[in-house]
Amino acid sequence: MRSIQIEMFLAAIETGSIAGAARELNKSRTTVSAALSALEDNLGVELLIRTGNSVTLTEVGQIIHDDCERLIQATHDIKTKCRQFERGIESALRIGRDDALPEEFWRAIVREISQNFPDTSISIYIAPPPELYEMVEENMVDVAYGLLPGARAFSRISTKELGQVRMMSVVHKDHPLTQLKRVQRADLERFTEIALAYVDEDGLKVSERISPHYIALPCYEHLRDAVLDGSGWSNVPSVLLQKYLRNGTLQVLRHSSAMQWQSYGEITAMDTRIGALSAWLCDKLETYLVSNAQ
Secondary structure, three states: OOOHHHHHHHHHHHHHOOHHHHHHOOOOOOOHHHHHHHHHHHOOOEEEEEEEEEEEOOOOHHHHHHHHHOOOOOHHHHHHHHHHHHHHOEEEEEEEEEOOOHHHHHHHHHHHHHHHOOOOOOEEOOOOOOHHHHOOOOOOOOEEEOOOOOOOOOEEEEEEEEEEEEEEEEEEOOHHHHOOOOOOOOHHHHOOOEEEEEEEEOOEHHHHHHHEEEEEEEEEEHHHHHHHHHEEEEEEEEEOOOHHHHHOEEEOOOOOEEEEEEEEEEEEEEOOOOOOOHHHHHHHHHHHHOOOOO
16 A cells, blocks of 8 residues: 555545546546555455546545545655755754743744744743753753853753843832932842742742842743833843833933843753754844844
8 A cells, every 4th residue: 555545545535536636646547547446456445436437435435534634644744854854954843932032023933934944843932041941951842042141050051152132220210219320239129129030940949139129020021011010120131121211111220230241042952953943043043133232
């Protein structure tokens, strides 16, 4: 039993005739008829009732019809995955990322992936930067993209810097910190800090912070929104703040470390084979980071 015979069987049913199947598959009528007879001989049953120029399914033909469709789909998937492997395109990719870059950017990325890599299955999960390293190290994702730590080292993973993101310490325009001509560390310690929360093997943690008074949330957009609500001050990627800085809703703190650059990059296991989609995504991220460096 060959897959081409199954295709001819399905085409005959779809078109209602052997001649129709021949036209659809660009084969001669004799070739299709002979292939269908050979399929029936191989299986030892009659699959088609031939009436003049028309064909209909026998009882057993009806029984196996859906199985034949699944078999052809599986055959197509196998061939596609082999072609993708030869071209270096991942058949499936599990991606972890933080939300240091705007959701509009990632929406566009997902749209382009669906257009340029239609046969690749994609899973994308959002997590705080510290969790991305653990996810890669534990093989929960194939690759991750996010802000890279300054000092923390992992023995079994590697990082590739793709660009820089400027972090800004911001506060709502009506917050008391905006009234100070110069903000000192002691001033930051007096007010609630909106910090980044993450989970590790020991439970829920809070990233490095200045103030002993804090509210910890898992996403940078959550941090920004809490600042917009006047709940405290926070350190947030500038690309998430542009609209609110322009209209004056948020203000950058008058503090010596209120604006600092942080590396953004790709996180993979040491032995990861980088495929065409991963390379394409790196190029997109690099281009975005360069064009939005400010």
